[in-house]
Amino acid sequence: MPFKTIVAIIQSERDVSRVLDVAIPFADRHESHLIGVHAEALAMPYTTAVGFPDTEFIQANADLCKERAEKVQKAFLSRIETSGVSFEWRSFESFSGDSALSGVESARCADIVIVAQASPDAKDSVAADIDSLIYEAGRPVLVVPHAAPLISTFRRILIAWNGSREATRAAFDALPFIIEADATEILVIDPVETAAQSMDAAGAEIASAFARHGAKVSVSVQESRGHTVDAVIHNKVVETGADLLVMGAYSHSWIREFLFGGVTRNVLQAGDTAILLSR
Template identity: 60%
Template sequence: MTFKTIVAIVQNEQDAERVLDGAIALASRFGAHVIGVHAEALPMPYTSATGFPDTEFLQVSADLNKERSAKLKAIFQKRLQPSGLSFEWRAQETFSGDSALSSLSSVRAADLVVAAQRDAGGDSNADIGSLIYDAGRPVLVVPHAGPAAASFRHVMLAWNGSREAARAAFDALPFMIGAEKVEIFVVDPGEDGDEDDAGGAGIAAALSRHGVKASVAIRQSKGGTIEDAVQNRLVETGADMIVVGAYSHSWLHRLLYGGVTRTVLRSSPVTAFLSR
């Protein structure tokens, strides 16, 4: 298994460099085609004092959108042209102006999506959570800090025996096969997922047959949250990638208690690979 089509979600200038760093590094490793996706919001009409649509405002908004989209396209092309990779740029105008939500038709025909971690308090973030939920394809989330990488030395798989965790584990095989070490990290085994493999032994054996150097670590939350246990383990082990089965809890559980997916999207210190 490998990644031959990679979609880069380019929402704004702040995202562009770190997303393209990751996408280009990965595409160079796997010989992949890169598709840059960006969306601008359709200008919404406002009524003037005379009761008619403010056409001047619409025109100014449309011009600003075109200028911003053209600038991002230029950044994308400047980065890709010297790489020798095949690439294309897809710009759209949608009601939301969200490059993640507007990219679904592109990502469903891709092997991997690369996106930026949300900026705390940012008002122009792409909705990566909804993209992961609806895409049907794995998403690699580049963190705020740290170098973009095409391969990872130590991968941590957050395992709870769920369907989503299983999907993520096998989607991430190209990274885990090349890693020096893969740790299957289990918190409170038996409380979630499939009782037959709540402790991770079955998935460890399956991954090992692919040549993955897999081991299992089990922890009890002891009244803390699973999210804290996962974050603490990342720091303890020095892992440089986390693999997560996204949204394996019900919406009500996530609403009341949060979840690993949300924590990873907002504050993971390392590259995150999410699939569901």
């Protein structure tokens, strides 16, 4: 089940190398078509102090956006034209200038989307809205970490499993990675005993499903013991040396997580491993 269409969200010139270092080898291995997406903000109707359109400022801003878009496109093409990978480039203008938002429609027709996590010390005026991309695209989103080595073949995978619809979607979206991996561990935190499944058997059925595909799978059941779920996941990533974390996104309301925080948002901010998220 190879990924034949990949959308790469390129928010800034800095993103080109981080995203393509992962996307190009991945596309080459799967013989994929790689679509680069970048957006710039539309020129806003600024006015002078007396209420007249500030044409000089508007033109200068438009020229700056055009120059930035050309630099990003040039950097993208210089990396990919010699790779032998099938590709295309899509450039957009929008009020937000957000490449993730502008790339949603392209993402909906892709097998997977790759986007770089924003670095905490980034100077870009607009960071890609990864939250909205995950929530709206309906496709798996591979988030490239801002502070970890960049790889395209994942050897140790950790799946955060709670049996939810979102976790199920993410786990099966990750199946091509899981089949390739040397080891996949299914992490179940604070399992709830039900009429259909005991606490001791949590994660066993999904592990069996992946094993039938030839994947090397194990199950780990842990109690949070007063720690947050994202802290338990982070500790397990460090403990196992996982190079890919797979989890369902926004099991709770996206607005709730945006306002009050949540597992998805906290994990996205960690930046220490690649993350595959689906909803």
